Amino acid sequence: MGDYRNSMFMFVLGAIVALFVTVQSIVFLKKAWEEGKRKGMPPEKMRKAVVSSAVFTLVPSLSILLTMLTLSGALGLALPWIRLSVIGAVTYELPAAEAAAQAAGASLMGAGVPVSVFSVIVWVMTLGIMSGPLFIIAYFKKLQSKINQIKVEDNRWGALLISAMFVGLISSFLGSALAGGMVSILTLFSSALLMVVCIMIEQKAGLKVFKDFALPLSMIGAMALAILYSGLLGG
Amino acid sequence: MTNGKVKNQAYELSIHRMGRMWMSAALLVILAVPVAISFYFNSWPAAGPLFGGLLPIMMIYVPIGIIEVITFSPMLGSGATYLAFTTGNLTNLKVPCALNALEIADIEPGSIQGEIISTIAVATSSLVTNLVLVLGVLLFVQLTPVLASPVLKPAFENILPALFGALGYLYISKNWKLAVVPLTLMVVIFLLMPTAPVGILIPVSALSAIAAARFMYKKSML
Numbered sequence: 001m002g003d004y005r006n007s008m009f010m011f012v013l014g015a016i017v018a019l020f021v022t023v024q025s026i027v028f029l030k031k032a033w034e035e036g037k038r039k040g041m042p043p044e045k046m047r048k049a050v051v052s053s054a055v056f057t058l059v060p061s062l063s064i065l066l067t068m069l070t071l072s073g074a075l076g077l078a079l080p081w082i083r084l085s086v087i088g089a090v091t092y093e094l095p096a097a098e099a100a101a102q103a104a105g106a107s108l109m110g111a112g113v114p115v116s117v118f119s120v121i122v123w124v125m126t127l128g129i130m131s132g133p134l135f136i137i138a139y140f141k142k143l144q145s146k147i148n149q150i151k152v153e154d155n156r157w158g159a160l161l162i163s164a165m166f167v168g169l170i171s172s173f174l175g176s177a178l179a180g181g182m183v184s185i186l187t188l189f190s191s192a193l194l195m196v197v198c199i200m201i202e203q204k205a206g207l208k209v210f211k212d213f214a215l216p217l218s219m220i221g222a223m224a225l226a227i228l229y230s231g232l233l234g235g
Numbered sequence: 236m237t238n239g240k241v242k243n244q245a246y247e248l249s250i251h252r253m254g255r256m257w258m259s260a261a262l263l264v265i266l267a268v269p270v271a272i273s274f275y276f277n278s279w280p281a282a283g284p285l286f287g288g289l290l291p292i293m294m295i296y297v298p299i300g301i302i303e304v305i306t307f308s309p310m311l312g313s314g315a316t317y318l319a320f321t322t323g324n325l326t327n328l329k330v331p332c333a334l335n336a337l338e339i340a341d342i343e344p345g346s347i348q349g350e351i352i353s354t355i356a357v358a359t360s361s362l363v364t365n366l367v368l369v370l371g372v373l374l375f376v377q378l379t380p381v382l383a384s385p386v387l388k389p390a391f392e393n394i395l396p397a398l399f400g401a402l403g404y405l406y407i408s409k410n411w412k413l414a415v416v417p418l419t420l421m422v423v424i425f426l427l428m429p430t431a432p433v434g435i436l437i438p439v440s441a442l443s444a445i446a447a448a449r450f451m452y453k454k455s456m457l
Contacts, residue, residue: 009275013268014372020264021322022365024257028318029358031253035246036351049336049352053359056335060328061367063394066382068371081372085365086265087323091434096292103287104280120280120288122269128292130262132300132320137258140308140316141251147309148247151345157452160413162309162345163406164448166334167413168441169306169326170403172433175421175440177396179429187393191400215335218401223390226397230389 004115005076014078018085048212056216059223064090071097074108079122088129100124186229191222243347247313254317261321295432302438310334310344314354322361326437327395331402332360338405412457416447 004010036046067090071080075097083093098108100121106113113121151158177188198214201207210217273279307325308316311333319329334344336356342348371378381387390397407414417440424431424439451457 004276010272011372013271017264017268018365018369020261021361024261024321025318025358025361025365027253027257028314028354029362031250032314032351032354032358036348036355039347039351041348041351045340046352046355049340049355050359052339053332053336053356054363056332057328057360057363058367060324060394060398061364062382063327063391064324064364065367065371065378066391068368069375069379069383072375077372077375081368082268084324085322085368086261087320089324090327092296096288096296099291100284100288104284115276115278116280117284119269119273119276119278120284122272123280123285124288124292126265126269128289128296129300129323131293131297132304133258133262135301135304136308136316136320137255137262140254140304140313143305143308144247144251144313147345157449159343159345160448160452160457161445163410164413164444165306165310165441166344166406167410168417168444169310169330169437170399170406171414171417171421171444172437172440173326173395173399174403174418175425175436176431176433177399178422179425180396183389184393184396188396188400188403191397192404195401195404212339215331215398215401215405219394219397222397222400223393226389226393227386
């Protein structure tokens with residue numbers, strides 16, 4: 001058998017999955033856009049959400065692309081493409097693939113895996129991440145109505161509850177970054193500082209672009225500084 | 236009941252119907268991949284390696300998957316939740332993307348406008364990621380040496396501090412009282428266990444933030 005991992009069959013599977021996700025995203029985008037129009041939201045506001053989200057997504061997408069390239073050594077290009085197009089994450093796919101390879105008596109470190117190991121990896125990567133979507137199909141509607149009930153009973157507490165969840169999520173990543181070594185800490189503070197600078201420029205000079213693109217600007221700036229810090233600190 | 240509320244409920248109901256339908260279809264498509272591969276290559280996994288690989292992964296990711304739904308869905312709203320949990324990359328991309336779009340639009344998360352903006356943000360984000368991955372497949376040979384270069388390595392290794400530093404400033408400067416307890420707790424935990432998985436600690440942090448918020452709310456400190 002030739003390189004089955006990069007066969008036409010695998011890329012056709014990848015194209016089908018990518019097409020499905022694309023169509024689903026367009027359907028949801030259209031639905032939200034129409035509802036926004038019905039609710040009298042200015043189209044400009046919705047357009048701005050599209051542009052800012054597209055720009056923001058570029059850098060994290062490059063990181064996802066990098067994971068795809070990393071996994072391609074052992075798994076070929078098509079399977080990482082499929083897996084990173086659907087539920088899962090950069091932080092999930094690699095450990096899942098490695099655990100499956102090890103259970104099948106192989107490793108991802110080699111140049112490639114035999115098809116028997118490959119099939120174990122595909123099944124494990126797919127089944128291991130199903131709990132979230134299954135939970136959503138079974139319980140999300142009930143969960144959402146419970147949250148709506150909290151908001152109806154006490155609107156202020158409902159808003160605080162969601163803010164607390166935001167802050168909890170962000171705190172866990174801040175804690176992780178603060179314990180991640182000097183380069184990580186410096187990158188974290190540089191990113192926060194660049195955000196302050198963007199806000200100040202927007203406020204003082206009235207340049208709205210610094211508000212709309214503050215997050216990608218801060219992020220790219222901090223990532224560039226991470227290269228500098230790493231060079232200076234040797235890590 | 237006001238007309239607006241009835242219309243919001245109609246939207247909610249239709250988005251749940253649509254979301255469940257699309258999510259079920261997505262699961263079938265995702266599951267069809269290993270089935271098709273096993274059929275085509277005539278290679279079905281033996282039970283031993285399959286369960287040996289699945290067990291350690293499911294022990295971690297089954298609770299994480301459920302906790303992520305409970306934690307992220309109130310922030311994202313219905314439409315964005317259905318879409319984000321199909322297309323993945325939640326903590327490193329979809330959730331921050333929705334937060335950023337809400338911030339720029341100056342809209343409260345959890346409101347009907349917030350629901351619309353976060354759905355638009357997650358859908359756009361999914362489309363862009365898809366496009367980047369397709370380009371990555373097409374330009375694999377050209378892109379690999381650039382993205383995998385040692386010079387850029389520290390930049391990609393520090394993408395999460397670069398993302399959450401800016402996002403953290405935005406949210407914590409507005410809600411600093413809410414952040415004191417979870418942030419202190421997380422710093423202490425990560426200093427004691429630097430390799431602790433963030434995914435497991437997100438709900439711990441969120442629960443501590445909710446408990447602290449409830450306490451301060453009851454004591455009129457917020």
